[in-house]
Amino acid sequence: xxxxxxxxxxxxxxxxxxxxxxxxxxxxxxxxxxxxxxxxxxxxxxxxxxxxxxxxxxxxxxxxxxxxxxxxxxxxxxxxxxxxxxxxxxxxxxxxxxxxxxxxxxxxxxxxxxxxxxxxxxxxxxxxxxxxxxxxxxxxxxxxxxxxxxxxxxxxxxxxxxxxxxxxxxxxxxxxxxxxxxxxxxxxxxxxxxxxxxxxxxxxxxxxxxxxxxxxxxxxxxxxxxxxxxxxxxxxxxxxxxxxxxxxxxxxxxxxxxxxxxxxxxxxxxxxxxxxxxxxxxxxxxxxxxxxxxxxxxxxxxxxxxxxxxxxxxxxxxxxxxxxxxxxxxxxxxxxxxxxxxxxxxxxxxxxx
Amino acid sequence: xxxxxxxxxxxxxxxxxxxxxxxxxxxxxxxxxxxxxxxxxxxxxxxxxxxxxxxxxxxxxxxxxxxxxxxxxxxxxxxxxxxxxxxxxxxxxxxxxxxxxxxxxxxxxxxxxxxxxxxxxxxxxxxxxxxxxxxxxxxxxxxxxxxxxxxxxxxxxxxxxxxxxxxxxxxxxxxxxxxxxxxxxxxxxxxxxxxxxxxxxxxxxxxxxxxxxxxxxxxxxxxxxxxxxxxxxxxxxxxxxxxxxxxxxxxxxxxxxxxxxxxxxxxxxxxxxxxxxxxxxxxxxxxxxxxxxxxxxxxxxxxxxxxxxxxxxxxxxxxxxxxxxxxxxxxxxxxxxxxxxxxxxxxxxxxxxxxxxxxxxxxxxxxxxxxxxxxxxxxxxxxxxxxxxxxxxxxxxxxx
Numbered sequence: 001x002x003x004x005x006x007x008x009x010x011x012x013x014x015x016x017x018x019x020x021x022x023x024x025x026x027x028x029x030x031x032x033x034x035x036x037x038x039x040x041x042x043x044x045x046x047x048x049x050x051x052x053x054x055x056x057x058x059x060x061x062x063x064x065x066x067x068x069x070x071x072x073x074x075x076x077x078x079x080x081x082x083x084x085x086x087x088x089x090x091x092x093x094x095x096x097x098x099x100x101x102x103x104x105x106x107x108x109x110x111x112x113x114x115x116x117x118x119x120x121x122x123x124x125x126x127x128x129x130x131x132x133x134x135x136x137x138x139x140x141x142x143x144x145x146x147x148x149x150x151x152x153x154x155x156x157x158x159x160x161x162x163x164x165x166x167x168x169x170x171x172x173x174x175x176x177x178x179x180x181x182x183x184x185x186x187x188x189x190x191x192x193x194x195x196x197x198x199x200x201x202x203x204x205x206x207x208x209x210x211x212x213x214x215x216x217x218x219x220x221x222x223x224x225x226x227x228x229x230x231x232x233x234x235x236x237x238x239x240x241x242x243x244x245x246x247x248x249x250x251x252x253x254x255x256x257x258x259x260x261x262x263x264x265x266x267x268x269x270x271x272x273x274x275x276x277x278x279x280x281x282x283x284x285x286x287x288x289x290x291x292x293x294x295x296x297x298x299x300x301x302x303x304x305x306x307x308x309x310x311x312x313x314x315x316x317x318x319x320x321x322x323x324x325x326x327x328x329x330x331x332x333x334x335x336x337x338x339x340x341x342x343x344x345x346x347x348x349x350x351x352x353x
Numbered sequence: 354x355x356x357x358x359x360x361x362x363x364x365x366x367x368x369x370x371x372x373x374x375x376x377x378x379x380x381x382x383x384x385x386x387x388x389x390x391x392x393x394x395x396x397x398x399x400x401x402x403x404x405x406x407x408x409x410x411x412x413x414x415x416x417x418x419x420x421x422x423x424x425x426x427x428x429x430x431x432x433x434x435x436x437x438x439x440x441x442x443x444x445x446x447x448x449x450x451x452x453x454x455x456x457x458x459x460x461x462x463x464x465x466x467x468x469x470x471x472x473x474x475x476x477x478x479x480x481x482x483x484x485x486x487x488x489x490x491x492x493x494x495x496x497x498x499x500x501x502x503x504x505x506x507x508x509x510x511x512x513x514x515x516x517x518x519x520x521x522x523x524x525x526x527x528x529x530x531x532x533x534x535x536x537x538x539x540x541x542x543x544x545x546x547x548x549x550x551x552x553x554x555x556x557x558x559x560x561x562x563x564x565x566x567x568x569x570x571x572x573x574x575x576x577x578x579x580x581x582x583x584x585x586x587x588x589x590x591x592x593x594x595x596x597x598x599x600x601x602x603x604x605x606x607x608x609x610x611x612x613x614x615x616x617x618x619x620x621x622x623x624x625x626x627x628x629x630x631x632x633x634x635x636x637x638x639x640x641x642x643x644x645x646x647x648x649x650x651x652x653x654x655x656x657x658x659x660x661x662x663x664x665x666x667x668x669x670x671x672x673x674x675x676x677x678x679x680x681x682x683x684x685x686x687x688x689x690x691x692x693x694x695x696x697x698x699x700x701x702x703x704x705x706x707x708x709x710x711x712x713x714x715x716x717x718x719x720x721x722x723x724x725x726x727x728x729x730x731x732x733x734x735x736x737x738x739x740x741x742x743x744x745x746x747x748x749x750x751x752x753x
Contacts, residue, residue, distance in 0.1 A: 078607070084488055085510075094471045097545050101396045102552075109550030110612050110740065113460065114489070114510035119741025122609040128624055131607035131743055132518055135459075136508035137490035143507040147522065150529050175474045178481050230494070232503035297488070342494070 002152055002160070003352065004220040004308045006070025006210035008062040010035050011293050011302055012189075012203060016065065021309035025292070025319050029188045032168050032202035033294035044124075051107055052120075055086045055167045058206035059117035060124055063161060067125075070210035070218050076157035077130035078118050079147050081140030082165045083297020085114040087172050117165055130157065138339035140164070141298040142347065145226045148211050158213040164301025165206045168294075173202055183265065190319075192265035192291045200264035203294010207301030209308075215352055220308035224249045224332075224348040231342045238276055242346065249348055253280050257327045258316065260303050262337035263288045264295040272341050285327045287320040300337050304347060307333040311351040358524040359589060359596035359752070361534075362445070362582035363692045364438025366431055367679045368404035368575055371416060372438055377696055383724050385678050385707055387561050387573050392427075393465075395545045401557055403543055404575025404680020406431065419499070423482035426463030427576075429492035431685075432540030433499045435578035439536060440500050443582035443594050451533040451588055454505035455497045456523050457580075458515030458539030460684040462489035465542040492540060505532055510684065512739030513646070514605075515539050516579065517687030517747055521603040523583045533588040538580030538688030547683070548574060554613060562649035562681075564674035565658065565720045567711040569649045575680020579688035581695075596752045598698050602635065602734075604628025608742025614652050619660030621744035622646075622736065626664055629746040635732065640670045640748070642703050644694040644735040645720070647674020648681055653738065658716040669718040670734075671725070677707035687737035691747060694733040698751040702726050 009015045012033035014023040026036070035058060040049050043061040052060075059080070067075070084090075089112035110116065115133040122131050130151065134143035141164035151157040173182060183199040192201055211223065227245045229236055246252055259281050261273040277286050293302035310316050314330050335347040366372065368386025369379035379386065390398045390405055406413075413430040414421040417437065436455075440446060445453065463486025470480035474487075485491045493508045505526070509518050516539030523535035551557050551574060558571035583600060584592065606628060608621030615621065630637065646657055654674075661669055675693050682689050697703055706720035731751045738744040 083490070093546060093550065094468060097468060097549055098471050101545065101549060104553055106550065106553035106613075109547070109553060112550075113512055113740055115512055115739070115741045115743055116612065118511075119607065119609075119612060119743060122607045122742065123611070126609050128607050128609050128620060130605050131511070131741075132522075132605065133510050133743075134507055135462075135489040135510040136493060136506070137488060139490070139507050146531075150525055150531075153529050154525065171475065175484055175487070178474070178478055179484050228505065228507070230497055230503045230506045232498060232501060235503055343490075 001222055001224055002149055002211040002213065003215050003222045004209055005212040005216045005218050006066040006072060007220065007305055007308060008065025008069060009207040009305050010037060010058045010062050011205040012036060013292050021313060022317050022319055027190050029186050031186050032173055033189060035204055053086050053088050053111050055165060056111060056117055056120055059163060059165045060120055062206040062208045063121045063163060066208035066210045072159050072210050074125060074127055075159045075161040077151055077160040078121050078127060079132050079144040079160065080118040080163040080165060081134045081144040081298050082114055083137050083140050084166055086111050087167055087169050091169060091171050137297050138337060138343045138345060139228045141301050142226050142228045142345045145223065149226065152213045160211045161208060162211055163208040164298035166204055166296040166298045168202050168204045168296065189291045195265060196267050198266060198268050200266040200295040203296050203299065205293050205302055207305050219352050221311035222350050222352055224350050227346045229344045231344060236344055242280060245346055251332060256281065256332050256334050257329055258285045258287055258333045260287045260289060260307055260333060260335045262290060264290045269340065272338055276336060283325065285325045286322040288322045289320055300335060300347060303335045307335055307349045311349065356528045356585050358527050358600040359584050360581050360598050360600060360695060361584045361589065361594035361596055362439040362443030363597065363695065364435040364442065365579040365689060365692050366406060366434045367577035367682065367689060368406055369678055380678060380704055383705055387680055393543055393545060395548060397548050397552060400559060402561060402573045404573060405543055406576055426486045426492060427465040428459060428463050428540050428542040429495040431542055431578040432457065432492050432496045436496045436500055436536060436580045439580040439582050444592055445536060445582060446501055448592050451591060452504045453502050454526060454532045454535045455493065455502040456507055456509065456519040456535060456537040457493040457496060458509045458519040458684045459489050459492055460510055460512055460515060460541060461544055461547050462486065463491050464544045464546045468545050502536065511743035512741055513683050513686055514737040514739035514743045514745040515684035515687060517737035517745035518605060520581060520688060520691060520747055521605060521745060524600050524603055527583060527585045534582060534584040536580050536582055539685040540578035541576055541683045541685040543574060543576040556650045558649055561708050562677055563708040564647035564649040564676055564706060565654050565713060566709050567713050569651060569654055571650050572648050573680045575682040577679065577682045577685050577689060579685055579692050581688060581691060598695050599750045599752050600747065601750045602629040602633030602748030604632060605745045608744060610742055613740050615656035617656060619656035621742045622657050622660035622738055623663050625744040625746040626660060629748050633748045637665045638668060639732055640734050641730045642697055642733045643670055643672040644690045644733060645672055645674045646736045646738045647676055649676060655713060655715060658713060662717060671703045671721050673704050673706035673721045675704050690735050694735045695749055697730050697733055698749060701728055701730050703728055703730065
């Protein structure tokens with residue numbers, strides 16, 4: 001269990017310029033949802049940032065915003081989750097070695113290394129504490145959260161910075177379209193569920209959370225538990241995983257006031273969410289968020305940002321509502337996500353009374 | 354009292370051999386696996402020395418007992434081979450009632466195939482089976498599928514300390530009661546991608562690497578995979594496994610100095626070692642042998658040496674870098690060297706630091722030059738430090 005004491009998030013929504021939740025909803029008709037980037041000068045020394053690629057700037061900035069939000073100067077640990085790291089840098093190298101092997105500029109190689117963001121944040125803060133990076137598809141951020149919760153249980157840390165960072169590029173969109181991940185044409189994000197076609201709407205984002213062992217004046221909510229489950233040859237059984245996960249947190253499905261689903265517009269994957277919701281949560285309020293941030297490996301970072309704000313402000317914005325059922329209270333939110341029905345994850349978050 | 358963490362299985366493939374026994378034989382013969390590149394079509398072929406696993410993709414499929422199919426990276430195959438050996442050793446496919454996890458480490462994932470087919474990815478559909486290898490989760494999921502592990506899986510990437518962090522996370526997950534047993538380690542295949550990357554950083558030695566030598570000139574990269582099975586005491590009662598040793602200490606710290614360089618005084622290394630000692634409840638003088646990170650770069654060896662001197666004073670234990678044997682297997686280095694360290698406990702030997710001649714002027718200690726046998730070795734330390742200053746140290750103890 002940990003308190004969310006600070007959040008910093010760069011997303012396709014106006015999440016930096018506005019502390020309101022949700023800020024004026026951004027509507028796009030696009031191949032993928034691109035982040036609205038802040039003016040980095042306010043966060044990173046321009047001399048340092050000149051050589052930094054985009055994802056690194058986004059990561060450091062979101063980390064700094066979350067620390068300021070929590071009024072924390074020095075976290076006891078820095079943990080990041082990223083499915084792909086800096087795609088821009090990886091592509092630069094691949095472009096060069098497939099053309100004319102020898103490249104002389106080592107900067108893209110250094111920046112393509114997945115742990116660059118967590119170490120750059122550490123360098124920026126001069127933070128010598130625990131530092132790690134998880135790079136496992138849609139388990140990346142959830143693994144980081146799990147690690148953070150363990151550090152607190154072990155008494156090794158009380159303030160842990162956890163990030164969820166991924167970017168999309170046109171090249172990568174084109175490549176992963178070949179294996180059916182994305183819609184083949186630009187779509188409107190606010191009408192994402194109306195298309196009924198295969199493929200998701202891609203997105204990106206950088207979300208950092210300052211998790212604390214103690215509640216503070218800035219606390220949004222508390223993370224109760226995190227569970228990931230790898231569907232090995234169709235062995236994943238929500239019927240056993242969900243009840244035992246809730247039970248571990250002394251809850252049952254009845255206690256869940258709102259379920260945030262990872263629906264992403266993919267007609268082949270979305271039914272998995274609806275079956276799950278219909279089976280366990282009939283008649284319950286269901287919400288979604290990926291029409292605001294797009295789909296990416298660490299999109300649950302946006303989901304956690306949304307859930308934390310719903311609980312803090314005790315307000316469930318219409319743009320997130322999937323059905324018309326209103327929650328009678330806003331105490332427990334379950335964030336359920338899956339990737340290709342292989343990587344299933346759940347995050348349980350609770351309001352602080 | 355906190356759960357104790359035991360190692361009950363090991364599996365390894367490196368340029369020294371395809372399994373634990375072959376690796377041990379090469380080590381006992383003081384025979385390095387460093388040589389020329391044969392399996393990558395690179396302009397650097399004639400220039401660099403590496404620790405390459407001398408097997409083709411087809412041979413790796415055979416060794417992994419997998420019917421050749423599209424979509425497998427060399428990285429995943431190396432991982433499956435070592436993971437299966439460790440799994441078989443500890444009966445991992447039995448006792449399904451135990452909560453079992455896989456924590457794997459990699460730096461460039463399935464880049465070995467992606468770099469071959471990247472132009473196809475951009476222009477046509479012929480190599481779509483390899484697109485999933487672009488991310489680091491793919492090899493881990495292939496290993497999990499090959500061994501039937503589903504309770505918890507994840508992938509860590511903290512550059513060259515990745516596999517040490519995988520072992521550390523595995524131990525912590527057992528200790529906090531989340532898992533009963535964990536297969537943890539790392540795999541890394543040589544790629545044009547990181548050969549060129551390290552080459553651009555000008556930290557590769559064109560000759561056999563010479564860690565802790567005044568004339569050291571850089572790294573020889575290597576490839577391979579190594580996995581360990583970690584179990585709780587309760588789990589061992591059910592599996593009936595005998596412990597190979599106990600994992601008693603782990604420490605992770607960050608240099609927070611520079612993206613690719615260690616601080617001159619080795620702050621991150623010092624803190625990681627200190628934390629590992631604290632967790633283990635040991636004093637520096639209890640350590641019998643340090644398997645150093647010892648990459649052979651000017652920067653690492655001096656910085657690591659300074660950190661060790663700061664902690665151990667004038668009584669630096671036996672120390673060596675085994676990278677002149679295996680090459681620097683980057684993300685697999687932490688688990689490769691953990692296994693090599695455990696072999697010291699099992700066989701009461703200390704591995705030599707090959708190619709060492711002249712001590713570093715600024716340091717007061719020298720690494721072990723020749724194989725030491727019949728040596729009482731109870732406790733070993735294995736260091737792994739990575740780009741970004743991600744430093745991790747592990748401590749293993751012999752079980753009587």
